Amino acid sequence: DVKVTQSSRYLVKRTGEKVFLECVQDMDHENMFWYRQDPGLGLRLIYFSYDVKMKEKGDIPEGYSVSREKKERFSLILESASTNQTSMYLCASSLTGVGENIQYFGAGTRLSVL
Amino acid sequence: EDQVTQSPEALRLQEGESSSLNCSYTVSGLRGLFWYRQDPGKGPEFLFTLYSAGEEKEKERLKATLTKKESFLHITAPKPEDSATYLCAVDIYNFNKFYFGSGTKLNVKP
Numbered sequence: 001d002v003k004v005t006q007s008s009r010y011l012v013k014r015t016g017e018k019v020f021l022e023c024v025q026d027m028d029h030e031n032m033f034w035y036r037q038d039p040g041l042g043l044r045l046i047y048f049s050y051d052v053k054m055k056e057k058g059d060i061p062e063g064y065s066v067s068r069e070k071k072e073r074f075s076l077i078l079e080s081a082s083t084n085q086t087s088m089y090l091c092a093s094s095l096t097g098v099g100e101n102i103q104y105f106g107a108g109t110r111l112s113v114l
Numbered sequence: 115e116d117q118v119t120q121s122p123e124a125l126r127l128q129e130g131e132s133s134s135l136n137c138s139y140t141v142s143g144l145r146g147l148f149w150y151r152q153d154p155g156k157g158p159e160f161l162f163t164l165y166s167a168g169e170e171k172e173k174e175r176l177k178a179t180l181t182k183k184e185s186f187l188h189i190t191a192p193k194p195e196d197s198a199t200y201l202c203a204v205d206i207y208n209f210n211k212f213y214f215g216s217g218t219k220l221n222v223k224p
Binding site for chain 1: 145146148150155156157158159160163165201203205211212214215216217
């Protein structure tokens with residue numbers, strides 16, 4: 001079974017703090033993704049990576065950065081957390097290619113910024 | 115602009131009352147359409163992938179179908195444990211990312 005593990009289920013941070021969200025997958029997937037999910041807005045892509053040290057901006061990258069130093073690990077960084085970044089954060093991974101590019105998700109991290 | 119729209123936003127059914135959820139899309143170059151189930155406080159769980167118009171896939175009480183403009187998730191004789199939010203997503207050629215709909219929240223009453 002594919003396993004995508006997010007390091008924390010719940011986080012509470014203060015405005016202005018630097019926040020790290022970690023994601024690890026165990027299936028040797030090339031692609032990894034970070035989404036945020038808000039009521040009524042669905043899943044919105046923040047960043048994705050298709051290889052080690054490679055990254056691409058998604059639809060809402062402002063206020064976020066990412067790091068992928070190893071194939072299995074993809075980190076999302078909030079440089080200076082703000083209250084409007086309170087959300088559910090979801091990590092996913094996938095292979096490349098038609099018939100193989102199913103995205104598998106972690107359990108999510110619910111972040112509250114106070 | 116590429117878009118994925120799901121309807122209805124919420125659906126309440128009695129146990130055993132069959133219905134369908136809709137996912138319509140306006141994208142160029144569809145590579146695949148995906149259905150996921152999401153329980154409260156959890157990540158989406160993969161259900162089906164559909165690649166071409168006319169294709170159908172089934173799993174227990176769920177059946178997904180695809181046309182050139184939309185997909186349906188048919189739920190036959192649902193049970194309370196089918197209560198969840200159902201998400202659809204489309205994958206487009208030349209991109210490695212999905213476009214997600216906002217989901218349909220299904221509530222099945224015993």
